[in-house]
Amino acid sequence: MYFLFYKEGFSFWIADSATKTDKVSHFKVTHFNLWETEIIKELEVNLRLKRNFDEVKAAFISSFFSLVPKDYAAENPEVLLNFSEAEFEDNQLIHSVSEAEFSFVYGTSSVLIKKLKEQYGKVQFFHSGEVFLKSIENGLPTTVHLNLNQHQLEIAVTSESKVLFYNLFETPTGEDILFFTLFVMEQLELDTNKVVVKTYGELMPETKVFQILRKYVRHVYAASKDEAFLRHFTIYSISKCASFQVNSEGKK
Secondary structure (H helix, E strand, O other): OEEEEEOOEEEEEOOOOOOOOOOEEEEEOOOHHHHHHHHHHHHHHOHHHOOOOOOOEEEEOOOOEEEEEHHHOOOOHHHHOOOOOOOOOOEEEEEEEOOOOEEEEEEEEHHHHHHHHHHHOOOEEEEHHHHHHHHOOOOEEEEEEEEEEOOEEEEEEEEEOEEEEEEEEEOOOHHHHHHHHHHHHHHOOOOOOOOEEEEEEOOOOOOHHHHHHHHHOOEEEEOOOOHHHHHOHHHHHHOOOOOEEEEEEEEO
């Protein structure tokens, strides 16, 4: 079972070898101020979610995060998140430790974390950025990667095997997607006539915003020809991720 939680609700994918289904299901909350209540209720009443699973992994598209260089990995998570705004009243802070040059520290609903552990036992948690950076192709010349999920745009810039930039932006409109993409490229002094932009998630070739991007950036391509996989790139990629988490007892 693989979950992807975001501001408007969550998606889930049950990888069942018997049915061999690749269908991703979605649940949307009706009121954001009741996000935790509605999510918990859905976990309790949806019979598809109440089964026993061999493996459960959950990723969070959360703006309450910090990408931490390896040298600062031992710092207190609360200190590392000082410049990020918490999304919930009671947040569980999680530090995803890895062997890379950086790691993610993030916070999400402690109520949800507790519920997932109670319902499924052992659960692995990830920030969506961690999943994204582990799943995009390495070894390429400087490339801009755009991943759109539920009005949340992840932008990563890589060069060879190095990550030059990562951030998450709220993009309710296509104009916002274009603005943040061009802004990041300008800040990093990337030539829109030379750099390659790869798209994932909801940024499919047939969408209007994809076509608009092509008017401003010369080399824009879907990251894969498999549109079904690409549309749900993050949640399908969660299954391949492994991480060691340090759950902070501190709340923020």
